[in-house]
Amino acid sequence: MEGKIKRTLIDGIIKNNLILVLAIGLCPTLAVTTSAYNGLGMGLAATFVLILSNLIVSSLRKIIPGNLRIPIFIIIIASFVTMIDYALKAYLPPLSIQLGVFVPLIVVNCGILGRAEGFAYKNPVHLSLMDGLGAGIGFTLVLFIMGTIREIFGQGIWLNIPGIFPGIKVFGSSFADSSVILFILPPGGFLTIALLMGLFNYWRKNNG
Amino acid sequence: MLQKIKEVSVLFSVGIISAFLLSFVYGQTAPVISKYKKESLKKSLSEVFDEPSVRFEEVKSDSLWKAFKEEYMGMVFKSEEKGYSGKIKPIVGVDSTGKIIKVEISKAELSETPGLGMKISEETFLEQFKNLTADEVFLKKDKEKGKIDAVTSATISSRAATKAIREGLEKYKEFLPQYALKEFKKDYIENLKQTSDSLPVEIDPKTLWKVSDKYIFLSEIEDSSSVFHFFTEIENKKIKKISIFIEDPETEKEKTSEDNKILKEALKKKFEGAVLKNIHKIEFASEIEEIAEKMRKEIRTTYVEQIRWRGK
Numbered sequence: 001m002e003g004k005i006k007r008t009l010i011d012g013i014i015k016n017n018l019i020l021v022l023a024i025g026l027c028p029t030l031a032v033t034t035s036a037y038n039g040l041g042m043g044l045a046a047t048f049v050l051i052l053s054n055l056i057v058s059s060l061r062k063i064i065p066g067n068l069r070i071p072i073f074i075i076i077i078a079s080f081v082t083m084i085d086y087a088l089k090a091y092l093p094p095l096s097i098q099l100g101v102f103v104p105l106i107v108v109n110c111g112i113l114g115r116a117e118g119f120a121y122k123n124p125v126h127l128s129l130m131d132g133l134g135a136g137i138g139f140t141l142v143l144f145i146m147g148t149i150r151e152i153f154g155q156g157i158w159l160n161i162p163g164i165f166p167g168i169k170v171f172g173s174s175f176a177d178s179s180v181i182l183f184i185l186p187p188g189g190f191l192t193i194a195l196l197m198g199l200f201n202y203w204r205k206n207n208g
Numbered sequence: 209m210l211q212k213i214k215e216v217s218v219l220f221s222v223g224i225i226s227a228f229l230l231s232f233v234y235g236q237t238a239p240v241i242s243k244y245k246k247e248s249l250k251k252s253l254s255e256v257f258d259e260p261s262v263r264f265e266e267v268k269s270d271s272l273w274k275a276f277k278e279e280y281m282g283m284v285f286k287s288e289e290k291g292y293s294g295k296i297k298p299i300v301g302v303d304s305t306g307k308i309i310k311v312e313i314s315k316a317e318l319s320e321t322p323g324l325g326m327k328i329s330e331e332t333f334l335e336q337f338k339n340l341t342a343d344e345v346f347l348k349k350d351k352e353k354g355k356i357d358a359v360t361s362a363t364i365s366s367r368a369a370t371k372a373i374r375e376g377l378e379k380y381k382e383f384l385p386q387y388a389l390k391e392f393k394k395d396y397i398e399n400l401k402q403t404s405d406s407l408p409v410e411i412d413p414k415t416l417w418k419v420s421d422k423y424i425f426l427s428e429i430e431d432s433s434s435v436f437h438f439f440t441e442i443e444n445k446k447i448k449k450i451s452i453f454i455e456d457p458e459t460e461k462e463k464t465s466e467d468n469k470i471l472k473e474a475l476k477k478k479f480e481g482a483v484l485k486n487i488h489k490i491e492f493a494s495e496i497e498e499i500a501e502k503m504r505k506e507i508r509t510t511y512v513e514q515i516r517w518r519g520k
Contacts, residue, residue, distance in 0.1 A: 034323030064222075065215035072222050079226035083233040090237035093244050097316045100326075155323070181361050184323050 008127050012134020018111040019142045019193070020200040025111030029143060030189035032102060034154065037161045039147025040140065042102045047136025049084065050112050053077050054132035057120040064121070073116045081107045111139060142196065149192050154183030248314075253284050256301030256310040272380055275301075282309070283383055287376030291368040294319035296328070298373050300337075306384055308345075311337040311373060325365030333359055333366070337373060342381070345374035382464065389437060392453040392462070393426065396439050400424065416514055422448065423515050429502040434463060436499065440479075440507055442515065447482045447507070450475070475500060484511055 018025050028046070033039040056076055057064070064072050085103045088096035096103070106112065115135050120128040152158050152170050156179040160167030169175075182188045253264050257275050264273040264284065275281045282303040288295045297317050301309035313329040320326050327333060336356050337345065346354030347367055358366035381391075393414075400408050400419065408419035417424045423442045428435060434454050441449040452472045454463040474496050482490060487508055492500040 034321075038323065063218055065218055068215050068219045072219055075222055075226050079230050082230060086233050086237040086241070090240035090244070093248075093316075097314075100315060101319045151323075185361065 005126065005130050008130040009134040012131045012136075013138035013141070014204070016131075016135065017138040017142065017200070018114070018135050019139060020197050022111075022114065023197075024114045025109045025139065026193070028102070028105050028109050029146065030186065030193065032105070033143055033146040033150055033189065033192075034184045035151040036144055036147040036159050038102075039143035039145075041099055042105075043136070043140025043143040045084075045099055045103060046106050046109055046112065047133070047140055049077070049081055049106050049109075050115060050136045050139075051129065051132040052080055053112050053116055054120040054128040055125060056080075057116045058123060058125045058128035061121050061123075069117070069121060070113075073113055073121075077112055077116070078107050111135065146189075146192050146196060149196075150183045150188055153180050154185075154188060155179055248316075252299050252312055252314065253301075256299050256312050257282065257284050258301070258309060267383065272383065274383065280304070283380060285376045285380045287372045287379070289368045289372035289375070291318075292320050292325050292362075292364045296320070296365065296369045296372055298369055298376070300373055300376055302377065302380075302384065304384060306341060306377070306381060308337050308340050308373070308377070310334075313369060320365045321362070324359065324362040327359045327362060328365050328369045333357075333369075342374055342377040345370055345377065382462070389453060389455055389462075392437070392451075396451055412514070425510050425514065427503075427506045427510060429499070429506050430457075431499050431502070434468075436503070438503070440510075442484065442511065445484050447479050447484065447487075450479050452476070471496060471499075475503060479503070479507070484508075 014021075016022060019029055025046075028042060032042045053073075053076060057073060081103065085096075088099070088103065115131060119131045123131070148158060151160065151167075156169055156171055156173075156175045157167035158170050159165060171179075180188075183192070250264075253273060253275075254262075257264075259275070259277065259281060262275045262277050262281060264275055266273050267283075271286050273284045275283060282301065284299060284301045286297055286299045288297045290296075295317075296313065299312045299314070301311075303309050311334045313334065315326070315329050318326060318329050320328065340355055344353055344355045347356050347358050347363070347370055348354045349358065349363075350367065354370075356366070356370050397408070397417075400417070404419045404422075406420055408417040408424070410417055412425075415426050421443055424439055425442075426437065426439050428437050430436065433456075435457050436452060436454055438450055438452040440447060452475060454468050454472065455461070456463050474493065478490055478492060478496075478500060484507075487504055490500075490504065
């Protein structure tokens, strides 16, 4: 039992990594990773929803009918995200403003629907929790790394948190003023993600 | 059949329960959110109009506030313009001379591209607007007089924000306490130059102009309590446009009360579009009769003496 829990968690991060292996949830990934902080924020918010969604779908899996499962998943996920959005706006307004449009974007994160369909629907609650947590951690890590790469090459800074921390000028000020803007534009997103996918799968192949 | 009913009722129940939960959460959070919005609006107003202890009076809902201490100090407006992926809504504090005090663009109402367009909400972009007048509020690359550097690779967002601020300044200028006669005259001529394809030629200094086929003259008439300054545009022997400035002769400021606004509108309506040779046939409502008569006489005299004989 213990082993299976740990196995599920690790699989969520590596073998079933949403972005690098399963290649789902790419839209928010590409759009949001223009900075490390944005990537991190989106990752954490999505992880939160992913865990909750997996928990609910898994606990209801016996009564959710097979041929109506997709609409039911969508209702659950969309309602959840909306409730979280309202709650943030009311009780944590500064955080809500920082996350901004990212929160509603979580609804269309195919990754959450993907895990509900691909795992939570067919597995017990404790394992679904681990899968959600693992997938979320993997997702967040990739978002953070992508955000870092694109921010450093695209803007010359790292960890810029608007209003709180100006970020570290990793290559110095002169680079920051004329950095490779391409990286924060869509082509940069595609290039970075392709690179990461290639490197990750190469590493996996050589490490069993 | 029973199977189908069972399945559909699960879908139905999930839907109903979600709807119920959602409306519950909405009901709980909506008042908190609206209270927060009111407070953050107050904060924004004080932020962009940095005089201590002013009170704000809302003039137009969610668009225009006047700032008062004892007397009228200036205003704050909120305008909007379509940006790259949504509306951009700057809040601008303006002092009594029409110069920008400070601009704020709330992140909560901004949905441009993160890392690019969103940067227009940051101080480094917004501080460029301080102390500018309307004619300087352009991107440097758009107009020579412009003083605003766009955010790199976010030209559309930057341009939209700049446009929103500039157009707000133009639109609400008349609410400034100092909008005076000379500004009215200056603005009219500026506008004329901008909107004509050739430069206006001044025939009589400061009172009569010609541009293409149009004649424009400035006249002045009075009644018991006000002085009426108005520009008349004549094209094809018809009155094309009339622009009126009602002056309080004691303060030399514009009379902007509701009654005066209605009076201006009524006069415009009667005169604009009228054919000059039939101008004596226009009938006026009794409330505006006295001043409209004087206006008519003035227009006719000026036309006959200054324009018609020149045409020959």
